[in-house]
Amino acid sequence: MTTALDDARTHAARVVTPELVARLTRGVPGSGRTACHSPLTGERLAELPETTVPEVAGAFDRARAAQQSWAALPVRRRAAVLLRFHDLMLRRQDEILDLIQLETGKARLHAHEEVQAVAMAARHYGRKAPAYLRPRRHTGSIPVLTRVRQLRHPRGVVGQIAPWNYPLELSAGDALPALVAGNALVMKPDTETALTALWARRLLIEAGLPEDVWQVVIGAGPVVGPAVVAHADYLSFTGSTATGRAVAQGAAARLVGASLELGGKNAMLVLDDADLDRAAAGAVRACFSSAGQLCISVERLYVHQSVADVFLERFTARTRALRLGGGLDWGADMGSLASQAQLDTVLRHIKDAVANGATVLAGGHPRPDLGPYFHEPTVLDGVTPGMAVCEQETFGPVVSVYRFRDEDEAVERANATPYGLNSSVWSRSAPRARRIAARLRTGTVNINEGYAAAYGSVQAPMGGMGDSGLGRRHGAEGIHKYTEPQTIAHQRVLPLAPSFGMDDRQYARFISGSLRLMKTLRLR
Numbered sequence: 001m002t003t004a005l006d007d008a009r010t011h012a013a014r015v016v017t018p019e020l021v022a023r024l025t026r027g028v029p030g031s032g033r034t035a036c037h038s039p040l041t042g043e044r045l046a047e048l049p050e051t052t053v054p055e056v057a058g059a060f061d062r063a064r065a066a067q068q069s070w071a072a073l074p075v076r077r078r079a080a081v082l083l084r085f086h087d088l089m090l091r092r093q094d095e096i097l098d099l100i101q102l103e104t105g106k107a108r109l110h111a112h113e114e115v116q117a118v119a120m121a122a123r124h125y126g127r128k129a130p131a132y133l134r135p136r137r138h139t140g141s142i143p144v145l146t147r148v149r150q151l152r153h154p155r156g157v158v159g160q161i162a163p164w165n166y167p168l169e170l171s172a173g174d175a176l177p178a179l180v181a182g183n184a185l186v187m188k189p190d191t192e193t194a195l196t197a198l199w200a201r202r203l204l205i206e207a208g209l210p211e212d213v214w215q216v217v218i219g220a221g222p223v224v225g226p227a228v229v230a231h232a233d234y235l236s237f238t239g240s241t242a243t244g245r246a247v248a249q250g251a252a253a254r255l256v257g258a259s260l261e262l263g264g265k266n267a268m269l270v271l272d273d274a275d276l277d278r279a280a281a282g283a284v285r286a287c288f289s290s291a292g293q294l295c296i297s298v299e300r301l302y303v304h305q306s307v308a309d310v311f312l313e314r315f316t317a318r319t320r321a322l323r324l325g326g327g328l329d330w331g332a333d334m335g336s337l338a339s340q341a342q343l344d345t346v347l348r349h350i351k352d353a354v355a356n357g358a359t360v361l362a363g364g365h366p367r368p369d370l371g372p373y374f375h376e377p378t379v380l381d382g383v384t385p386g387m388a389v390c391e392q393e394t395f396g397p398v399v400s401v402y403r404f405r406d407e408d409e410a411v412e413r414a415n416a417t418p419y420g421l422n423s424s425v426w427s428r429s430a431p432r433a434r435r436i437a438a439r440l441r442t443g444t445v446n447i448n449e450g451y452a453a454a455y456g457s458v459q460a461p462m463g464g465m466g467d468s469g470l471g472r473r474h475g476a477e478g479i480h481k482y483t484e485p486q487t488i489a490h491q492r493v494l495p496l497a498p499s500f501g502m503d504d505r506q507y508a509r510f511i512s513g514s515l516r517l518m519k520t521l522r523l524r
């Protein structure tokens with residue numbers, strides 16, 4: 001009889017062949033050697049090049065040289081690469097789904113969320129980049145006489161640092177707007193999920209990206225990360241709040257910009273008029289997608305006291321029914337945690353909560369029979385302030401349930417965290433839900449959805465308030481951050497200085513008169 005571990009080993013050997021690793025790592029600078037592992041087995045998946053600090057500088061040199069001719073292409077030519085990438089990725093999605101599952105341990109459905117998100121970003125920026133980057137006219141200092149055009153130049157070489165939890169979305173998804181804006185890129189993925197980022201890079205090269213425009217460097221975060229920060233013209237960081245602060249300090253010292261997509265402790269509010277079946281199903285998805293290792297997943301569930309018992313019965317029944325597994329097929333609803341460190345945090349948070357009086361309504365146990373880092377989806381009740389699970393991001397399949405009396409209390413408690421990434425409100429009354437949504441201090445709010453409605457709306461900005469970060473991805477903000485706006489003002493006929501024999505006083509009067517006239521004519 002084969003075990004889950006035997007199956008995972010067989011899949012790993014079939015998918016991650018030496019030929020694939022050689023093809024994906026071609027061009028990655030690295031005189032050292034490191035390795036990535038599969039959470040499904042806990043064993044080595046592939047040996048990878050390890051980039052030294054001087055080699056990171058070399059990657060920036062190559063990217064800088066390649067950026068010139070990439071930026072000189074018309075935007076439409078660059079955008080066409082994204083559209084071809086979109087088609088290629090959808091055609092070859094099984095390859096990347098296998099790889100994401102092997103590198104992260106997540107269920108195929110959750111790996112597919114990444115393919116969907118990256119396809120949407122590729123299509124959005126592939127179609128809209130020419131409009132986002134088009135030169136704009138503005139009303140000048142003296143209307144008609146001052147002609148103003150605003151250009152958007154690429155920043156140069158963007159340094160991108162990515163985590164392991166959504167390795168396709170947080171590598172390629174964030175790279176696409178930077179590249180289409182005319183930048184080159186030096187990316188440091190998490191070593192454990194570097195193959196996924198490298199697969200996306202190789203596919204973009206097949207779609208027409210010049211080889212050197214996207215460089216990948218691999219190595220330990222505290223070594224290679226600061227080397228990226230030391231050379232980049234702009235930084236795009238996704239990861240924990242603690243590391244984000246260090247990156248922001250490095251960027252500040254060099255006076256380069258940075259966008260920081262950081263952690264969360266996201267709340268879901270179930271109001272007394274919510275559709276409880278829909279809310280229970282939505283909560284399962286919002287809490288346990290990618291085994292809760294999703295920055296916008298729900299870790300705090302606030303339920304109106306009048307519906308709490310009914311809601312909890314339905315929610316816990318659905319939670320217990322989730323099928324756990326690590327097969328490279330569509331058979332599991334939830335996969336593994338990504339590492340021993342993730343499992344340790346989950347075990348520590350549950351143990352601390354239970355020791356201090358919380359009760360486990362569903363789950364609560366690791367599942368070593370399925371693989372080394374599997375853990376049941378877990379629902380906790382009776383969690384109180386001071387418990388680790390109440391204050392800190394768990395980043396795992398653990399949610400705490402709290403009851404509230406009225407809207408004001410729900411909003412106040414949902415906002416009582418330094419984080420401000422995502423939240424969700426469940427109600428049958430749209431005006432009521434929208435009113436509450438506007439009071440929540442988070443970068444995105446979903447109504448009658450956990451996270452996907454806002455995240456999937458790639459035209460609209462997504463990002464965090466407070467300790468959840470700075471800057472936004474998606475939409476205009478998600479591409480304009482990768483550009484330097486430049487204003488070119490052309491003064492025609494009348495100079496902006498005393499002229500035509502006027503002295504300073506006459507000139508000042510003339511200007512004041514013009515300002516009044518402009519106000520009367522509503523010209524500015």
Ligand SMILES: NC(=O)c1ccc[n+]([C@@H]2O[C@H](COP(=O)([O-])OP(=O)(O)OC[C@H]3O[C@@H](n4cnc5c(N)ncnc54)[C@H](O)[C@@H]3O)[C@@H](O)[C@H]2O)c1
Nearest residue numbers: 162163189190221222225226239240243261262263264295
């Ligand atoms: N807001 C978002 O969009 C978003 C998305 C996904 C994950 N996250 C957050 O990411 C965290 C989980 O990811 P993680 O554990 O990989 O985060 P992390 O901060 O440990 O690592 C993120 C990346 O930074 C690198 N790094 C580590 N030390 C560094 C340093 N000193 N300088 C520069 N880079 C360094 C790592 O190697 C990795 O590539 C969670 O807090 C999660 O909420 C946020």
